[in-house]
Amino acid sequence: MDIKKAIIAAAGASQRTLPLQTLVDRDGATKTALNIIIEETLLTGVEEICVVVHPGDQTAYRTAAGGHASRLQFVEQPQPLGYGHAVSCAREFADGQPFLLLVGDHLYVSLSEKRCAQQLVEVARAEACAVSAVQATHESKLPYYGAVGGKLVAGQKGLYLIENVLEKPTPTEAEQKLIVPGLRAGHYLCFFGMHVLTPAVMELLAEEVSRAGAKGGAQLTSALAKLASRERYLAFEVQGRRYDIGVKYGLLTAQLALALDGQDRDEVLRSLVELLATRTR
Numbered sequence: 001m002d003i004k005k006a007i008i009a010a011a012g013a014s015q016r017t018l019p020l021q022t023l024v025d026r027d028g029a030t031k032t033a034l035n036i037i038i039e040e041t042l043l044t045g046v047e048e049i050c051v052v053v054h055p056g057d058q059t060a061y062r063t064a065a066g067g068h069a070s071r072l073q074f075v076e077q078p079q080p081l082g083y084g085h086a087v088s089c090a091r092e093f094a095d096g097q098p099f100l101l102l103v104g105d106h107l108y109v110s111l112s113e114k115r116c117a118q119q120l121v122e123v124a125r126a127e128a129c130a131v132s133a134v135q136a137t138h139e140s141k142l143p144y145y146g147a148v149g150g151k152l153v154a155g156q157k158g159l160y161l162i163e164n165v166l167e168k169p170t171p172t173e174a175e176q177k178l179i180v181p182g183l184r185a186g187h188y189l190c191f192f193g194m195h196v197l198t199p200a201v202m203e204l205l206a207e208e209v210s211r212a213g214a215k216g217g218a219q220l221t222s223a224l225a226k227l228a229s230r231e232r233y234l235a236f237e238v239q240g241r242r243y244d245i246g247v248k249y250g251l252l253t254a255q256l257a258l259a260l261d262g263q264d265r266d267e268v269l270r271s272l273v274e275l276l277a278t279r280t281r
Contacts (some may be wrong), residue, residue: 001128003098003121003196006046007090008037010061010104011077016054018245019104020064023255026262032064033245036107036258038071044121046100050093052077052086081209081216084223088205096199098124105246106193107254108238109261116240117194123159124196129232132162132224133192135242136183139171144244145190146221148235149178158237160189162228167221189235192242201227 010019019034031039034051041049050073053061058076062069073093077086087101100121108116116133124131134148149164164177174188183189204223212218227233243254259268 001098001125001196001198003044003100003124004047005094005097006041006044006049006100006102007087007093008034008041008049008051008102008104009083009086010034011052011054011057011080011086011089012083012105013054013080015103015105015246016057018251020060021245021251023107023251023258024262024264026258028263032066033107033254034061034064034104035066035068037102037104038065038068040108040115040117041100041102042068042071043115044100044118046121048073048093050075050090051104052089079216081212082218084205084208084218084220085212085216087220088202088209088218091202091206094199094202096202098130098196098198101195101197103193105244107243107245107258108193108240109243109257110238110240112239116192116238116242119238119240120194120236121196123234123236127159127232127234129234130196130198130201130227131234131236132195133238134160134189134235135192135237136187137190139174139186139188141190142171142174142188143168144247146224147174147178147188147190149174149180149189150235151180152182153234158239160235160237162224162233162235165221165225165228167219189237192238193244194238195224198227198231200231 025031055076058074075089120133146167148162150160150162153159208218245251
């Protein structure tokens with residue numbers, strides 16, 4: 001499966017300014033969150049990137065993309081009708097091809113030599129099917145994420161055949177429907193914020209959008225739940241951590257994670273120790 005297209009969803013009312021925020025990346029350079037996400041995407045071999053934005057945000061996003069602006073295409077989500085609807089707005093861009101999907105309010109720190117998106121895309125290419133990145137997550141975080149249930153693929157570490165998909169399940173729902181053998185008690189496989197999806201997903205999203213109508217609320221997870229019953233669909237535990245910059249202190253936590261993974265790690269650690277020492281006096 002050749003993956004040459006990527007979609008970045010960034011049109012949500014609470015999300016649209018987050019990719020414009022500035023951080024210091026691992027290399028010590030000041031960049032916008034959008035720029036960091038774009039670089040993560042390009043390292044996978046993707047050649048075309050479409051950003052789904054709120055109407056009127058294109059200029060700000062072009063500026064935030066810096067030297068990568070020429071690599072971007074934009075599609076507007078005319079009304080806030082849900083995440084699934086936002087992704088479906090890029091259906092013409094996807095053009096019946098598989099695509100990498102990311103969100104504009106998550107940043108990633110890899111725990112291996114390969115970036116998180118690169119790990120995911122390589123698995124999708126090898127398995128020739130849709131693959132969602134997941135992370136074992138404590139049940140206290142279930143209100144923030146979609147989650148999956150399934151079984152380990154024989155002979156594969158961290159790769160699961162998805163059987164169920166639920167959007168922000170309760171702990172009771174997760175315990176009943178999303179148990180995955182081998183995970184620690186109270187932990188579930190929650191979405192990581194990136195997926196490689198097949199053309200069938202756009203068809204399923206079109207159905208979800210049509211069903212939701214003008215009231216909106218079309219969800220990607222609903223389409224993914226149907227995908228799991230129609231074709232082979234896997235979950236992959238990426239070697240890395242996701243950081244939601246939209247939650248309280250999320251931007252700060254992401255910045256610390258990037259700094260501690262970069263060339264200025266020792267300097268940052270010294271500063272943190274000094275800060276903690278000051279606060280304990």
